[in-house]
Amino acid sequence: MEILDLSRAVRERLRTASRVVVFSGAGVSRESGLNTFRGTGGLWERMRPEELATPEAFAADPAKVWRWYAWRHGAVAAAQPNPAHVAIARLESVFPSYIVVTQNVDGLHQRAGSRNLLELHGTLLRAVCERCGCSREMGEAVAESPERPPLCACGGRFRPAVVWFGEALPEEAFARAHEASAACDVFLSVGTSGTVWPAAGLIELAHQGGALFIEVNPEPTPFSRLADLRLAAPAGEALPALAAAIEALDRGR
C-alpha cells in the first residue's frame, strides 16, 4: 500500500479537519513483534485473560502473574517502534489539535515521538505498590525479583501499573479521552478489536458526534460498518500511506 486513493469527500474532510483523535490498540504494535490479545495469533489463543490479567488472578497466584508480566516487559523492552508509530507521531505536527488515546501499555508511541498522549490502560514500564501506591521502574523491579513480585518498604507487593480486567480506567485520562472523542473532526482507530469496554465506546461517541471515522485493521471489527474509510491492511503499511496522503493535502487553504 504505497499511494492511497482517497475519495474526494474524505480528502476534503481531512483537509479541513482541526481536531483529530488517534485511538490505538495492540494491533499497532504487532509489527514491532508484540502479540495482540485477540485476532489471529493473539495471546489469548493460548491463555485465558481471566487467568492472568485480573486482580483475582494476582491475589490467587502472584508469582505466576508476575512472571507473565516480567516476560511481557522483556518483550516490550526489546521491541522498537514500527512505521505505524512513527507515522502517527509525525501527524501530530499537521493538525492544530491532535491526541493519541492508546489502550497499549508498551510505551512505543512515546518512543516514536508522540507527545500528546493518554494511556487508558496504564503502563507496563512501571510497577506500583498495591498498598501505598508508590511506583518504580518495572525493569528494575523485575531485575531485582524475576520470579515473584518484590515487596515495597511498606510491606505491600509491587504489581505492574496496568489496568486489569474488572478494574476502573484512570479517571482523568478517560474523561479527557471522552471529551476529545466527542468533539473531534476525525477519529482514526488503529489495531483495536473494539471489544474492550468502556474504551471501545469512544468510537461510538466520535461517530455520533459526526466525526470522520477511519479504521485500520486487517480484520473486520464490530465498528467496521460505521467506517467512512476502512484500510484492511497492517498498520505498518497503512499508516505511512495515510500520513503521506494527508501531508500531500493543501491544508493551508
Ligand code: NAD
Ligand atoms: P486486541 O488484542 O483485542 O485486538 C487487536 C486487534 O489488532 C485485532 O482486531 C487485530 O485484527 C488487529 N491487528 C492485528 N495485527 C494488526 C496489524 N498489523 N495492524 C493493525 N491491526 C492489527 O487489542 P485491543 O483492542 O488493544 O485490546 C485491548 C487490550 O489489549 C488492552 O487492554 C491492551 O492493554 C491490551 N494489550 C496491549 C498490548 C501492547 O501494549 N502492545 C499487547 C497486547 C494486549
